[in-house]
Amino acid sequence: MVSQTQPTLPSSCLQVLQTHTAPINTLAFSHSGGTFILTGSSDRQIHLSRTEPSSSKTTSTTSAITNEPSASGNIPTAPVITTPIQRYTSHGYPVLSIAVTQPNNHFASSSADRSGPFLWDIQTPDTTLRRFGGNSPSPHTSRITCVSFAADDSILASGSDDRSIRLWDMKSRDARPLMILEEAKDGISALVTRDTEIISGSTDGRLRSYDARMGRCTVDVQPGPVTSLDLSRDGRAILVGCLDGKIRYMDRENGNCLRTFPPDAKLGGDEGYVNKSLRLQSCLAQNESLVLSGSEADGRVRAWDVLSGKQIGSVEVSSAGKVLSVVKWREGSEIENRRGVWAAGGVDGVVKVYG
Amino acid sequence: MAQKRSRRDFEADIRKQDAPHVIYGTPLPPLDENVRDDGSYMPLWKQEVTDDRGRKRLHGAFTGGFSAGYFNTVGSKEGWTPSTFVSSRSNRAKDTKNITQQKLEDFMDEEDLREREESRLILTNDGFGGFGTQHDPSVHDALDGLFRPVEDTIGEKLLGRMGWKKGQGIGPRVLRRIDPNDPNSELREFPPEDSNVLQFTSKTDTKGLGYGDEAPSLRPTSKKQPVQDVSDDDESPAGLSTAKVPKKSKKLDRIGMSVGPLNDIGSDDEDPYEIGPKMSYNRALGGGKKLKVKKTFGMGSVNPLLKAKPVFMSRKLPLVLNTLRKCHDGRLPINGFVLADELDAFGAMSLSDERFQPPVVPDDWQPVKLASATAQSAAPQQPNTTGSSGGVHQQTAQSRAQLLGEKPLQGKSVFDYISSTTRDRLVTATGNTLLPPALGETPVSFITELNTTQSGRLSSEIPHLDPTTALTALTRLRKDKSPPYADDLPKQGRYKDFLRYSSTPNLNPRPPPLRAPHHRSDDDHLAELHEFVATALLFKPATGMLASRFTSASSGVQASVTEGQGDNGDGAEADPSTADLLTRPMQQKPTNPAEEAARMGMFGIATRSTVGFYPTKLVCKRFGVEMPVGQ
Numbered sequence: 001m002v003s004q005t006q007p008t009l010p011s012s013c014l015q016v017l018q019t020h021t022a023p024i025n026t027l028a029f030s031h032s033g034g035t036f037i038l039t040g041s042s043d044r045q046i047h048l049s050r051t052e053p054s055s056s057k058t059t060s061t062t063s064a065i066t067n068e069p070s071a072s073g074n075i076p077t078a079p080v081i082t083t084p085i086q087r088y089t090s091h092g093y094p095v096l097s098i099a100v101t102q103p104n105n106h107f108a109s110s111s112a113d114r115s116g117p118f119l120w121d122i123q124t125p126d127t128t129l130r131r132f133g134g135n136s137p138s139p140h141t142s143r144i145t146c147v148s149f150a151a152d153d154s155i156l157a158s159g160s161d162d163r164s165i166r167l168w169d170m171k172s173r174d175a176r177p178l179m180i181l182e183e184a185k186d187g188i189s190a191l192v193t194r195d196t197e198i199i200s201g202s203t204d205g206r207l208r209s210y211d212a213r214m215g216r217c218t219v220d221v222q223p224g225p226v227t228s229l230d231l232s233r234d235g236r237a238i239l240v241g242c243l244d245g246k247i248r249y250m251d252r253e254n255g256n257c258l259r260t261f262p263p264d265a266k267l268g269g270d271e272g273y274v275n276k277s278l279r280l281q282s283c284l285a286q287n288e289s290l291v292l293s294g295s296e297a298d299g300r301v302r303a304w305d306v307l308s309g310k311q312i313g314s315v316e317v318s319s320a321g322k323v324l325s326v327v328k329w330r331e332g333s334e335i336e337n338r339r340g341v342w343a344a345g346g347v348d349g350v351v352k353v354y355g
Numbered sequence: 356m357a358q359k360r361s362r363r364d365f366e367a368d369i370r371k372q373d374a375p376h377v378i379y380g381t382p383l384p385p386l387d388e389n390v391r392d393d394g395s396y397m398p399l400w401k402q403e404v405t406d407d408r409g410r411k412r413l414h415g416a417f418t419g420g421f422s423a424g425y426f427n428t429v430g431s432k433e434g435w436t437p438s439t440f441v442s443s444r445s446n447r448a449k450d451t452k453n454i455t456q457q458k459l460e461d462f463m464d465e466e467d468l469r470e471r472e473e474s475r476l477i478l479t480n481d482g483f484g485g486f487g488t489q490h491d492p493s494v495h496d497a498l499d500g501l502f503r504p505v506e507d508t509i510g511e512k513l514l515g516r517m518g519w520k521k522g523q524g525i526g527p528r529v530l531r532r533i534d535p536n537d538p539n540s541e542l543r544e545f546p547p548e549d550s551n552v553l554q555f556t557s558k559t560d561t562k563g564l565g566y567g568d569e570a571p572s573l574r575p576t577s578k579k580q581p582v583q584d585v586s587d588d589d590e591s592p593a594g595l596s597t598a599k600v601p602k603k604s605k606k607l608d609r610i611g612m613s614v615g616p617l618n619d620i621g622s623d624d625e626d627p628y629e630i631g632p633k634m635s636y637n638r639a640l641g642g643g644k645k646l647k648v649k650k651t652f653g654m655g656s657v658n659p660l661l662k663a664k665p666v667f668m669s670r671k672l673p674l675v676l677n678t679l680r681k682c683h684d685g686r687l688p689i690n691g692f693v694l695a696d697e698l699d700a701f702g703a704m705s706l707s708d709e710r711f712q713p714p715v716v717p718d719d720w721q722p723v724k725l726a727s728a729t730a731q732s733a734a735p736q737q738p739n740t741t742g743s744s745g746g747v748h749q750q751t752a753q754s755r756a757q758l759l760g761e762k763p764l765q766g767k768s769v770f771d772y773i774s775s776t777t778r779d780r781l782v783t784a785t786g787n788t789l790l791p792p793a794l795g796e797t798p799v800s801f802i803t804e805l806n807t808t809q810s811g812r813l814s815s816e817i818p819h820l821d822p823t824t825a826l827t828a829l830t831r832l833r834k835d836k837s838p839p840y841a842d843d844l845p846k847q848g849r850y851k852d853f854l855r856y857s858s859t860p861n862l863n864p865r866p867p868p869l870r871a872p873h874h875r876s877d878d879d880h881l882a883e884l885h886e887f888v889a890t891a892l893l894f895k896p897a898t899g900m901l902a903s904r905f906t907s908a909s910s911g912v913q914a915s916v917t918e919g920q921g922d923n924g925d926g927a928e929a930d931p932s933t934a935d936l937l938t939r940p941m942q943q944k945p946t947n948p949a950e951e952a953a954r955m956g957m958f959g960i961a962t963r964s965t966v967g968f969y970p971t972k973l974v975c976k977r978f979g980v981e982m983p984v985g986q
Contacts (some may be wrong), residue, residue, distance in 0.1 A: 102640050155978075179970060196979075196980050210970075212975060215967065215982075216966065218964075220958070222953055255963035259955070341534065
């Protein structure tokens with residue numbers, strides 16, 4: 001009888017991307033494989049790099065996985081990348097969010113100015129395909145904090161500090177937004193989409209789930225401003241990061257809270273996870289059995305087990321103790337001989353990929 | 356850097372200002388697409404005026420030049436230049452070019468065209484006119500030849516080409532004897548006889564239909580012309596004459612006299628407005644005298660039915676005879692019905708068919724009415740006298756059922772479940788005192804309560820309190836320094852329990868609120884619960900927008916009193932350092948109950964709410980869903 005193995009946090013560094021010169025604000029893996037990673041930073045640039053070093057570079061992949069020292073006796077150091085494959089430099093303000101289309105040919109990015117989300121073609125870094133806002137009759141009026149594709153890449157949803165979510169049409173060349181959702185009382189900080197739903201988290205402490213099929217918007221109150229969202233694959237549960245210092249795994253059907261990370265003091269104790277004032281993006285990992293999040297206090301990434309709620313590991317990503325603002329997971333698959341990796345980027349402008 | 360707007364967007368923007376008043380619908384398209392209406396500068400070549408045909412309207416006289424007789428060609432950029440015309444011996448102009456001829460209509464404007472239309476007349480061709488009327492050319496008078504051109508009509512021409520001769524009929528040839536009178540003469544084929552064309556006299560008077568039939572007295576009788584009788588030939592039935600002249604009235608026969616405007620010829624017997632046939636009433640008393648029947652030879656209308664005097668036969672007579680009959684039990688039949696004395700045809704039919712025969716009554720059958728009455732219900736029985744029909748309204752369902760001999764229903768009526776007070780209310784509302792008595796039962800399906808109550812109706816009568824209000828009242832209870840019922844702690848406990856009960860409506864099983872031991876009767880308990888509802892509503896804190904505008908009063912006097920007692924109140928009040936401040940920092944705003952619930956960790960119903968989301972049609976199309984109902 002094989003006991004169910006506890007999921008573990010991969011902790012060997014595969015690659016270090018040191019292409020940026022300012023804090024990293026957002027990370028996005030390419031779809032269906034995640035071979036590439038797009039990083040957006042406060043240096044107003046978006047860089048495209050490989051997630052993992054190409055196989056010619058790694059000396060012994062096996063040792064990296066098992067975390068043992070190699071035959072030479074040295075722990076293999078992760079390669080450091082200083083030049084990205086592509087640089088996208090059209091933004092004039094810090095890049096705050098990136099979203100990639102399913103076929104991986106375009107991606108959208110938003111920045112701290114209100115010139116709207118930019119739509120790029122991956123192959124042409126010199127110029128954007130489209131710019132929403134600016135020319136548009138009703139663009140965003142404040143910085144755009146999050147973008148996401150919806151409805152099979154035919155709608156681009158962008159949330160902004162002007163309390164609105166604007167839906168932009170990808171199929172037509174219309175400059176006007178398809179729809180403006182203005183239910184929030186404070187800026188939108190996170191957006192996720194799924195099928196016919198758009199879920200937004202706002203700094204007014206509400207989680208709003210707009211369902212186009214049912215014609216209703218379900219509002220869930222959170223104890224503090226919502227800063228990060230991650231949807232489970234079946235769409236029934238959502239991971240909500242809140243500025244009261246807790247990450248909650250909520251059930252979307254009835255609004256119950258399934259788990260709270262870090263767990264209460266009487267259950268597991270406070271492990272030093274702090275989230276009081278900055279936007280930290282957390283994510284589900286390892287086939288939705290783990291929750292990963294950076295921290296404000298130390299430069300560590302913590303992993304909690306979803307089933308038990310306890311912390312199962314942490315990795316020191318930033319030795320200087322800098323804030324780790326974003327952690328993203330890329331799912332692995334046995335069929336394609338790909339391992340699950342996670343990438344963390346922080347204030348020091350370095351992205352580290354662990355697998 | 357902002358991109359320059361395209362020309363199309365710029366023009367579209369200007370177009371939008373054309374009709375700012377249009378809120379619903381689309382504004383009318385502009386008269387001229389190329390011309391801007393906002394008063395901006397327009398070059399001269401765009402300022403030209405053309406009418407709907409494209410011709411230029413204002414000729415040179417308006418713009419300073421002169422037209423010199425050339426319609427709209429002078430004054431243009433080209434001025435008066437002759438158009439190029441090339442024709443050589445090899446390349447003739449009339450062969451190759453499609454020479455555009457100028458028509459009369461090019462030079463005519465709308466007024467001229469209208470005048471031309473008006474002066475047009477539509478007439479029938481000479482050859483077709485006149486068929487069937489007195490001007491028919493086939494009816495030849497001797498005078499025709501003098502005044503009208505004798506010409507065959509087109510139909511005659513066509514028939515002639517096909518072998519017809521004038522005077523013949525049209526159709527297949529007929530076998531006839533050469534001499535019609537002699538039976539021995541030879542048979543030969545002859546063309547058929549020509550048929551007579553019916554001549555219709557055009558109506559030149561204003562008499563109505565049936566004139567001449569109904570009022571024989573008014574018909575002009577002239578000794579000169581015999582009145583046409585019925586024995587005329589079939590070809591001219593009554594009504595059609597052969598070019599007759601309408602006759603003058605009797606008075607005109609006497610030479611020199613004429614009838615006045617009322618057609619009054621002096622006779623008192625004739626009523627000019629009489630329409631129907633004349634009836635000869637017996638004007639003298641003591642009737643029985645045989646009336647002389649006036650024989651009018653040839654007089655009277657053509658209609659034979661009108662010759663005889665009609666006899667009045669009342670149709671109501673048999674009805675009157677029947678209505679007085681009564682049914683076998685002595686009662687009159689129902690309004691509108693009459694006892695039949697004989698069956699009609701259908702009745703006879705149905706009786707004969709054995710399917711419709713009435714069932715055979717067994718010999719020992721007893722009608723239920725005569726059976727002894729068994730007391731079925733408590734409703735008072737009215738004596739069922741056959742004579743009085745007022746008893747039908749004073750019976751209840753049970754008594755009627757009993758009268759009819761029906762078995763009592765197995766189902767329960769609503770009166771089994773309601774309380775006596777409700778029944779009294781119903782009685783006063785309807786005024787019907789004969790309602791069945793109220794038994795306060797609980798339905799079987801309702802008995803799932805853990806706590807046994809005295810009667811099943813209690814759980815349905817617990818007053819309802821909104822769950823959110825209950826939650827706010829609970830938090831208020833928790834936080835408040837002087838909660839309600841501070842002097843009666845058990846009551847406070849019961850209040851809290853009631854709030855807990857009200858805030859979880861969907862719980863199953865749902866334990867009912869605590870009951871005071873001294874409350875023996877349900878009504879006391881219910882009264883206390885109603886009081887709790889009122890208390891909860893009274894102490895409900897303001898939520899939402901109102902809360903952000905108002906804060907609860909924290910009077911300085913109260914603060915100074917409580918601070919000395921050193922109780923653990925909210926921040927600033929108990930803090931002695933702020934005791935001598937003139938203004939105190941604001942208290943924490945009263946929070947949303949949903950936020951409170953979220954802070955406490957009670958996610959779920961308390962934190963969830965729903966708002967309508969109405970995606971636009973295009974958004975629904977992108978998502979691939981139908982537009983949700985309720986827009």
